[in-house]
Amino acid sequence: MAETTTETTKNAPLLAADGTPLRRKLEQALFVSRMRALGLVAPLLAFILAVFIIPIVYFMIQGMHNPVYADRMPNSTPILQAWDGQSPVTEEMAEAMVKDLILTRDNREIGRVATRVNQEFSGARSMFTSSARKAERMEPPFLEALVDADKDWGKQEVWRAIKVAATSWTPAYYLAALDFQYAGDGSITRQDAERRIHVALFVRTMEISLIVTISCFVLGYPVAWLLAELPVRKANLLMILVLLPFWTSILVRTTAWIAMLQGQGVMNDLMVFTGLNQVILQISMLFNDYKDLTVSSLCGIDVNAALGSIPAAVEKFGASPPGTLTRCGAEILAAFEQGGESGARSHAEALAASAQRWGYGDERFSMIYNKLGTIIAMTHILLPFMILPLYSVMKTVPPSYLRAAKSMGATNWTAFWRVYFPQTIPGIGAGALLVFILAIGYYITPALVGGQDGQMISNFIDFHMRRSLNWSLAAALGGVLLIIVLFFYWLYDRIVGIDNMKLG
Amino acid sequence: MRATSQGMDMTADKAADAFVEFERVQKSYDGETLVVKDLNLNIGRGEFLTMLGPSGSGKTTCLMMLAGFETATHGDIRLDGKAINNIPPHKRGIGMVFQNYALFPHMTVAENLAFPLEVRKLSKADIETKVGRALDMVQMKAFGGRRPAQLSGGQQQRIALARALVFEPELVLMDEPLGALDKQLREHMQYEIKHLHERLGVTVVYVTHDQSEALTMSDRIAVFNDGVIQQLAGPATLYEKPENAFVAQFIGENNKLRGRVENIEGSHAVIALDNGPKVKALAVNCGGIGKPTLLSIRPERVILGPEAGETALKGRVVELIYLGDHIRCRMEVAGDDEFIVKVPNNHAHAVLQVGEETPIGWVVDDCRALDAA
Numbered sequence: 001m002a003e004t005t006t007e008t009t010k011n012a013p014l015l016a017a018d019g020t021p022l023r024r025k026l027e028q029a030l031f032v033s034r035m036r037a038l039g040l041v042a043p044l045l046a047f048i049l050a051v052f053i054i055p056i057v058y059f060m061i062q063g064m065h066n067p068v069y070a071d072r073m074p075n076s077t078p079i080l081q082a083w084d085g086q087s088p089v090t091e092e093m094a095e096a097m098v099k100d101l102i103l104t105r106d107n108r109e110i111g112r113v114a115t116r117v118n119q120e121f122s123g124a125r126s127m128f129t130s131s132a133r134k135a136e137r138m139e140p141p142f143l144e145a146l147v148d149a150d151k152d153w154g155k156q157e158v159w160r161a162i163k164v165a166a167t168s169w170t171p172a173y174y175l176a177a178l179d180f181q182y183a184g185d186g187s188i189t190r191q192d193a194e195r196r197i198h199v200a201l202f203v204r205t206m207e208i209s210l211i212v213t214i215s216c217f218v219l220g221y222p223v224a225w226l227l228a229e230l231p232v233r234k235a236n237l238l239m240i241l242v243l244l245p246f247w248t249s250i251l252v253r254t255t256a257w258i259a260m261l262q263g264q265g266v267m268n269d270l271m272v273f274t275g276l277n278q279v280i281l282q283i284s285m286l287f288n289d290y291k292d293l294t295v296s297s298l299c300g301i302d303v304n305a306a307l308g309s310i311p312a313a314v315e316k317f318g319a320s321p322p323g324t325l326t327r328c329g330a331e332i333l334a335a336f337e338q339g340g341e342s343g344a345r346s347h348a349e350a351l352a353a354s355a356q357r358w359g360y361g362d363e364r365f366s367m368i369y370n371k372l373g374t375i376i377a378m379t380h381i382l383l384p385f386m387i388l389p390l391y392s393v394m395k396t397v398p399p400s401y402l403r404a405a406k407s408m409g410a411t412n413w414t415a416f417w418r419v420y421f422p423q424t425i426p427g428i429g430a431g432a433l434l435v436f437i438l439a440i441g442y443y444i445t446p447a448l449v450g451g452q453d454g455q456m457i458s459n460f461i462d463f464h465m466r467r468s469l470n471w472s473l474a475a476a477l478g479g480v481l482l483i484i485v486l487f488f489y490w491l492y493d494r495i496v497g498i499d500n501m502k503l504g
Numbered sequence: 505m506r507a508t509s510q511g512m513d514m515t516a517d518k519a520a521d522a523f524v525e526f527e528r529v530q531k532s533y534d535g536e537t538l539v540v541k542d543l544n545l546n547i548g549r550g551e552f553l554t555m556l557g558p559s560g561s562g563k564t565t566c567l568m569m570l571a572g573f574e575t576a577t578h579g580d581i582r583l584d585g586k587a588i589n590n591i592p593p594h595k596r597g598i599g600m601v602f603q604n605y606a607l608f609p610h611m612t613v614a615e616n617l618a619f620p621l622e623v624r625k626l627s628k629a630d631i632e633t634k635v636g637r638a639l640d641m642v643q644m645k646a647f648g649g650r651r652p653a654q655l656s657g658g659q660q661q662r663i664a665l666a667r668a669l670v671f672e673p674e675l676v677l678m679d680e681p682l683g684a685l686d687k688q689l690r691e692h693m694q695y696e697i698k699h700l701h702e703r704l705g706v707t708v709v710y711v712t713h714d715q716s717e718a719l720t721m722s723d724r725i726a727v728f729n730d731g732v733i734q735q736l737a738g739p740a741t742l743y744e745k746p747e748n749a750f751v752a753q754f755i756g757e758n759n760k761l762r763g764r765v766e767n768i769e770g771s772h773a774v775i776a777l778d779n780g781p782k783v784k785a786l787a788v789n790c791g792g793i794g795k796p797t798l799l800s801i802r803p804e805r806v807i808l809g810p811e812a813g814e815t816a817l818k819g820r821v822v823e824l825i826y827l828g829d830h831i832r833c834r835m836e837v838a839g840d841d842e843f844i845v846k847v848p849n850n851h852a853h854a855v856l857q858v859g860e861e862t863p864i865g866w867v868v869d870d871c872r873a874l875d876a877a
Contacts, residue, residue, distance in 0.1 A: 408620035
């Protein structure tokens with residue numbers, strides 16, 4: 001029977017009762033219901049298109065396209081673009097520049113142009129505004145007149161920087177987002193070592209996101225398991241506790257962590273009260289992580305120098321210097337810088353004298369306004385996003401699987417690891433992807449509790465959006481971030497498979 | 505009657521060589537009610553014992569206590585002479601088949617079968633031969649590489665069976681393993697499990713609420729109700745000689761007539777039915793004179809028409825249902841219109857009409873006077 005059917009379809013298409021081909025008839029029949037379904041989702045589709053897709057495309061373009069200069073400097077733009085960036089600056093270029101300066105000064109646009117060029121070469125702002133003031137009175141030869149107004153006009157690299165600003169479509173911002181410099185002659189070089197901040201920031205962002213994801217998994221997995229196993233009444237109560245953070249403002253939650261973790265905060269008080277700080281200190285000294293926990297705390301102190309000065313204090317106090325170690329370390333370091341080793345020693349001795357007043361052993365840890373604080377607060381805020389998918393998957397794993405495994409001779413651990421755990425992988429994948437992607441673009445928490453070394457890329461984007469007003473660089477940074485997220489999504493699909501993801 | 509004697513023989517010699525023993529076992533979940541009340545049960549080596557009962561009767565709890573997933577509140581459970589109350593499930597070496605098979609969905613069929621062998625740290629070669637043999641045993645040789653989700657219900661059932669047997673346990677527990685299958689497949693699997701049991705000689709403890717399943721497969725059946733074993737006997741005994749009203753009702757179809765004991769003469773009693781006539785019955789479990797009792801007669805043991813003989817009552821036909829091999833006749837007897845008679849569809853059977861009155865009767869020993877439940 002099956003064979004004859006295939007044969008018929010091969011030879012001649014099946015016809016409906018009224019003679020039209022069956023396939024077309026089916027499509028006609030489905031068309032109306034499909035249109036109706038589309039009508040239902042159309043408002044959302046339009047909404048997403050208007051407020052999500054179009055802005056994303058727009059800002060991706062903004063990262064490559066900046067017409068501020070080209071729109072306002074009509075005379076110099078074509079000439080600069082035609083210039084190869086190598087041959088000497090011509091009188092023609094200077095004349096066009098002077099015309100443009102007069103023009104922009106008259107229509108009061110010179111400030112914006114100057115800001116734009118300043119992004120390529122700092123110092124350009126004053127050069128442009130002061131030259132523009134003098135431009136009306138300039139006489140040919142214009143190049144010399146310009147150099148008279150500001151000697152920077154005589155430098156070729158300044159003109160190259162202006163050429164970059166004059167190019168509306170430019171890879172400069174994306175390259176800058178990756179710590180490369182795009183010069184006017186089309187050459188691409190790495191940024192100077194001290195200005196390479198973006199790549200390090202991206203790496204740190206990913207590092208924090210990864211740590212947060214792992215912490216969420218480690219903390220969330222047992223909770224999700226408990227939720228799935230407990231009787232309904234207790235599970236509901238626990239579920240409310242899990243969801244409680246969702247109902248609290250993110251600002252409140254983050255601020256609560258400040259109260260918890262700050263130097264005179266609850267956690268530090270508790271540790272001093274119980275003596276736990278001493279234990280942690282001793283342990284961290286064993287592992288030689290002293291600097292990470294205490295002195296440096298990423299407050300911009302040169303760790304090695306501070307460490308070098310600390311033996312004096314240690315000598316005086318035995319195992320640990322007194323007071324808040326961060327402050328202590330900084331003071332010793334300052335003393336070291338002023339008076340050398342003997343200065344540091346005498347300062348350490350002065351600290352020792354005041355140690356009696358402070359009370360010995362109340363070392364407090366810097367747990368907030370640094371990377372640690374960011375990680376703790378973000379883990380707390382993102383935890384539900386890990387627990388909920390895990391819970392929904394665990395709920396579907398029947399307890400009989402574990403029983404079956406045990407009846408076959410598996411220990412509790414083997415039964416968990418070989419039978420239960422593999423079946424929760426879709427939930428782990430979903431939770432991890434959710435948390436990681438949310439974390440990688442997180443803004444408000446690092447802004448509040450991140451201090452210096454807890455800042456993430458979003459905070460930098462914010463900086464360029466609101467402070468430096470370099471929107472194109474902000475757009476390029478956002479674009480790179482988007483590409484990174486898509487890359488992780490692709491990686492996840494390759495390793496785990498996106499069909500394996502279960503969000504609930 | 506051959507089946508009966510065979511069943512009885514097995515009962516005798518299996519119980520003597522107790523492999524699994526429940527001694528005064530009690531179980532409570534909430535500390536207020538007992539789910540299992542004072543359970544005493546010996547299961548012989550190589551026996552196929554079924555725990556049969558309605559849901560909530562305590563049968564599954566007993567199985568779970570034996571498997572080690574529930575602990576007994578009181579009493580001892582012994583396996584091969586050793587108390588196992590404090591041995592964790594994974595050290596008991598008991599094979600188990602679960603209601604919904606519990607095949608691990610992330611492993612192939614072969615990996616599922618290899619699992620109990622791997623946790624026992626057998627060598628790769630050993631595992632391979634044993635898995636192959638187990639697949640052979642359930643005629644699933646070609647399916648080793650498939651995932652459980654790619655198998656039909658019956659195939660999954662076979663794999664679950666093979667997995668419970670692959671590590672050669674001496675005792676296999678089955679918790680309503682056929683519950684999820686359709687009727688035809690269920691019957692087929694019943695025979696298959698029965699044959700497997702005969703071939704391998706393992707001890708099987710089987711839990712079900714389906715009495716026909718229990719009758720088909722078991723050497724002995726323990727009928728559970730309300731946390732107590734109501735009767736423990738072979739299938740034939742259980743059906744033909746129920747000891748109380750619950751068992752008579754639960755196993756097979758049963759007619760009940762309510763009455764009061766008028767007189768007891770040796771092993772027989774004279775019962776006055778609530779609605780008039782007096783009948784003679786086998787006094788099984790009916791208490792003394794004046795006590796209420798329930799008469800139990802199997803529908804196929806009722807004799808219709810002139811042959812009805814000594815205990816003849818009058819019955820009025822209420823409904824006739826044609827069922828092919830027999831005709832199901834609902835009658836009104838002594839004021840009760842739920843009295844069922846199965847009339848075999850043969851040349852000799854009486855032709856009945858709805859509304860017709862006919863004498864009905866039975867052999868006295870077929871009418872059993874039981875407790876008035």
